[in-house]
Amino acid sequence: MTQQTTQNNHPHTRYPDLSGKTIVVTGSSSGIGEAIARHAGAEAMNVVVNYLNAKQNVVDGLLQLIESAGGRAVAVQADVGTEAGIQAIYDTAIQHFGEIHVWVNNAGFEIQEATHLVSYDDWQRVLHVDMDGVFLGSKIAINHFLTHKIQGNIINISSIHDTIPWPTYASYATAKAGVLMFTKTTALEYAERGIRINAISPGALDTPINAERFKNPAVKQETTNMIPMKKIGDPIDVANAAMWLISKEASYITGTTLYIDGGITLYNEFQGGKG
Secondary structure (H helix, E strand, O other): OOOOOOOOOOOOOOOHHHOOOEEEEOOOOOHHHHHHHHHHHHOOOEEEEEEOOOOHHHHHHHHHHHHHOOOEEEEEEOOOOOHHHHHHHHHHHHHHHOOOOEEEEOOOOOOOOOHHHOOHHHHHHHHHHHHHHHHHHHHHHHHHHHHOOOOOEEEEEOOHHHOOOOOOOHHHHHHHHHHHHHHHHHHHHHHHHOOEEEEEEEOOEOOHHHHHHHOOHHHHHHHHHHOOOOOOEOHHHHHHHHHHHHOHHHOOOOOOEEEEOOOHHHOHHHHHHOO
16 A cells, blocks of 8 residues: 655755655665765655665664654665666655655766776676666656656766766766766656756765775875865765755756866866966
C-alpha cells in the first residue's frame, strides 16, 4: 500500500514547499550526498538514502540525524550503475513514502591513471557509476513523473571537470562532460511537461574523496592557491544550492549547471591582469 504525501509546513524550514515531499539521493552515505540528505531532512522531506559500501552504523547514524532534524528517512543498499540497483532504490521509495518528487544523481567516483595505461575495466567502472547511474536514475524518475503527472526535479551532481580538462583522470572528466550535455538535453526534452533538470558542478571540497590527498599540506595549499577565493569548499555549500534549486524559488530554472567552485572556473592564472 502506498502512502499519500502531505505538506507539513514545519515553521523552521527554509523552503516550506518542500515539506513532506520525497527525495532520493544516490551515494548519500558521505560527502556531498550526505550533506544533501541532511539538509533535506531539515526541510521536513522524506529522504531515501542510497549507499553501496558504507558501514551500517554510519548509515543508521545518518537516518537518525535526518529524522531528528524533522524529516523521515529510509536507506537502501544498491549499485546505481545497474538497472536492478536503480529499481531497488525506486521500489524502496515507493514502498515507504508512496511518491517521488526529487531525484538527485550524486553517486560517483574517480580513478587516477595515465590515459595510455588505463585498463578498459577501470574506464568502464568509472563510466558505469558516473554516467550510467545518471542515465538510469533520470530514466526511472522521469517515467515516474510522467506517469503520475508530477512536475518533479532532477539534480545531477557533476564536477568542474565537465569543462576543465584533468590529465590522468580522463574517464572521470569524460563522464562529467557527458553529464553536462545529458542535463541540457533532457531538460529541453521534458521542459514542457514541467519537469526541471539541472546540474551542480562543485570545485575542490572538503569531502572524504579528497581527504587522502589533502592530508599532504603541500597538496592542499597548492589546491587552495588555484582557487580565486583562496579556500576549500564544504559539501554544505552544494547542499544549500540543491535545496534552493528544487524549491519553487528556482521554478524558472532548468537545463542549468551551477558551478560552486570559489571561482576556479574563472581562470585564476589571469587574476590581477596577468597574461
